[in-house]
Amino acid sequence: MRKVLFYVPLLAFLALALFLLSGLFSDPRERESASLNKALPNFALADLMQPNTIWTPEKLKGEVFLLNVWGTWCPTCNAELGYLSELRQQGVKIVGLYYELPRDPAFDPPFDLAVLQQEVQQKLQQQGDPYQFNMLDLTRSVSLDLGVSGAPETFIVDADGIVRAHHIGDINPAVWRSKLAPLYQQWSSQ
Amino acid sequence: MKALLAVLLLCAGLFSSVPWAEEVLQFDNDAQRDLYQQLTAELRCPQCQNQNIADSHAVVAVDMREKTYQLIREGKDRQQVLDYMINRYGDFVHYLPPVNRYTLWLWLLPLLMLLGLIAVGVFRRAQQSKQVPQDIAGNTAAELDQLIARYRSKK
Numbered sequence: 001m002r003k004v005l006f007y008v009p010l011l012a013f014l015a016l017a018l019f020l021l022s023g024l025f026s027d028p029r030e031r032e033s034a035s036l037n038k039a040l041p042n043f044a045l046a047d048l049m050q051p052n053t054i055w056t057p058e059k060l061k062g063e064v065f066l067l068n069v070w071g072t073w074c075p076t077c078n079a080e081l082g083y084l085s086e087l088r089q090q091g092v093k094i095v096g097l098y099y100e101l102p103r104d105p106a107f108d109p110p111f112d113l114a115v116l117q118q119e120v121q122q123k124l125q126q127q128g129d130p131y132q133f134n135m136l137d138l139t140r141s142v143s144l145d146l147g148v149s150g151a152p153e154t155f156i157v158d159a160d161g162i163v164r165a166h167h168i169g170d171i172n173p174a175v176w177r178s179k180l181a182p183l184y185q186q187w188s189s190q
Numbered sequence: 191m192k193a194l195l196a197v198l199l200l201c202a203g204l205f206s207s208v209p210w211a212e213e214v215l216q217f218d219n220d221a222q223r224d225l226y227q228q229l230t231a232e233l234r235c236p237q238c239q240n241q242n243i244a245d246s247h248a249v250v251a252v253d254m255r256e257k258t259y260q261l262i263r264e265g266k267d268r269q270q271v272l273d274y275m276i277n278r279y280g281d282f283v284h285y286l287p288p289v290n291r292y293t294l295w296l297w298l299l300p301l302l303m304l305l306g307l308i309a310v311g312v313f314r315r316a317q318q319s320k321q322v323p324q325d326i327a328g329n330t331a332a333e334l335d336q337l338i339a340r341y342r343s344k345k
Contacts, residue, residue: 028239029239031280031282032280033280034276034277034278034279034280035278101249102249102252102253140249140253143253144250144253144254144257144278145278146278147236147278147279147280148250149236149237149248149250149279150237150248150249150250
């Protein structure tokens, strides 16, 4: 009994040390998204390039696709455009949700769609264009409904318009292979 | 020297007035304003870890503040606003976590540790009180005399 008790503090210390050690390698940003397994929120967003086209969740149904939240102002989003373009060539359907930054009326010029279109076009020519089309989320209200915390973020949406994966951060070959590709294939084959 | 001081003061004035000119929000009554302040302090920014949305300048925090304001102006109560945010950003977004099977340990563990300590204390007390009378009973007067005699003889 005495001998066993003698080792208790050591064991307790080891358990605590292991617990804290595992914390060193965990990602504090990783958490289960609240939008998983829910239908896309209701929206009616204008197409970025053809503002007369209005996209609704209903129109997006029928095929599994990636919903990629991005903006030309976001360096990480620009960095992933190349790889996303490769995925498009492999047959992955990618829809862009353009995350426009808020404007400070005191310092920024008013929003100008033509300027933004030009910026986007230029960026996509430089880096590659992975998108079937882009929807403009000017007030970021759809992003808020989707639980987007910033850009880039990517959702896998199934053929019924239900969110099946939510990835925060960029998509690179490693992330695609280990995390998103299996889910994409799983929901594509159903 | 005076000129330098004047320049410094001028600079200080410049810097204090320019950044973060916060928008002035209009509320119907003080209760709404209090609720807004309480909620923005309690809601956690999903982008910048360990900041509430009142403190954060992240885009998403600005949007959440705006939404909170909008919902309060629409007459939504505290729980409705919280539900709206938790529905979109998960339990993470509120600084007061709900009690569920994962978070139950936060409340249970300190209690269990306290109970454990009390149990150990009671156990040791019981052991001690058991030992003392035994020792006295074992060492009879004769034995004690023997011991005293032995020590004396050593002198």
